[in-house]
Amino acid sequence: GIQVEQSPPDLILQEGANSTLRCNFSDSVNNLQWFHQNPWGQLINLFYIPSGTKQNGRLSATTVATERYSLLYISSSQTTDSGVYFCAVERTGFQKLVFGTGTRLLVSP
Amino acid sequence: GAGVSQSPRYKVAKRGQDVALRCDPISGHVSLFWYQQALGQGPEFLTYFQNEAQLDKSGLPSDRFFAERPEGSVSTLKIQRTQQEDSAVYLCASSATGLTEAFFGQGTRLTVV
Numbered sequence: 001g002i003q004v005e006q007s008p009p010d011l012i013l014q015e016g017a018n019s020t021l022r023c024n025f026s027d028s029v030n031n032l033q034w035f036h037q038n039p040w041g042q043l044i045n046l047f048y049i050p051s052g053t054k055q056n057g058r059l060s061a062t063t064v065a066t067e068r069y070s071l072l073y074i075s076s077s078q079t080t081d082s083g084v085y086f087c088a089v090e091r092t093g094f095q096k097l098v099f100g101t102g103t104r105l106l107v108s109p
Numbered sequence: 110g111a112g113v114s115q116s117p118r119y120k121v122a123k124r125g126q127d128v129a130l131r132c133d134p135i136s137g138h139v140s141l142f143w144y145q146q147a148l149g150q151g152p153e154f155l156t157y158f159q160n161e162a163q164l165d166k167s168g169l170p171s172d173r174f175f176a177e178r179p180e181g182s183v184s185t186l187k188i189q190r191t192q193q194e195d196s197a198v199y200l201c202a203s204s205a206t207g208l209t210e211a212f213f214g215q216g217t218r219l220t221v222v
Contacts, residue, residue, distance in 0.1 A: 030208060031208060032210075033210065033211065036211075038121060039196060040215075041146075041214075041216055042215050043152075043200065043213040044211075045210065045212060045213075048209075048210035058177065067193070079141070086151055086152075087150075089149075095140065095157050095159075095164065095165060095208075096154040096157055096165060096168075097142070097144075097152075097154070097211060098154070099151035099152050099153070099204075100151060101151060102151050
């Protein structure tokens, strides 16, 4: 099956810092989503981004499908950004999301 | 409703007991998915419905797991004769179609004792 690797696995930031999270996948996809799982376990949709670039406030994402990677940028981080960030891909021809290994982010005041 | 709703939020079951977990998808969403998330891991696919048809059940770990969506809206995941390794968070997601953005419920945390 498709492999989805995220890096870094863990990240500690001071409030106000910027960061880049990466997601690599091993096969062609027709759907890619970024999620934030908060400390209560809720998966919050950040971006639906099979290709191109999107921005939403302090967050932005870029997917280069031909090179099989996606990047999530967090600027001016806040303590509420803490949690686990997952990318998930839907492989072409398959109707299910395969989740990456996750990046655990801790933002300290 | 406004989002995907799951119930119960928490369930403690004695080993060997049967459990039923409910998912109310976003109104009008055709596709519905169940995922299992073990502690410290990412969610893993269990099964997929398009309307009432179960099109993929390749992720169900054993024949003790059964899912249904008889009228193409609400879905139930049933686990028979629960075992300790079934302890996990069970997540439900829905999407307008199979190739559009998926939205997740808050999950049901199952603990088997």
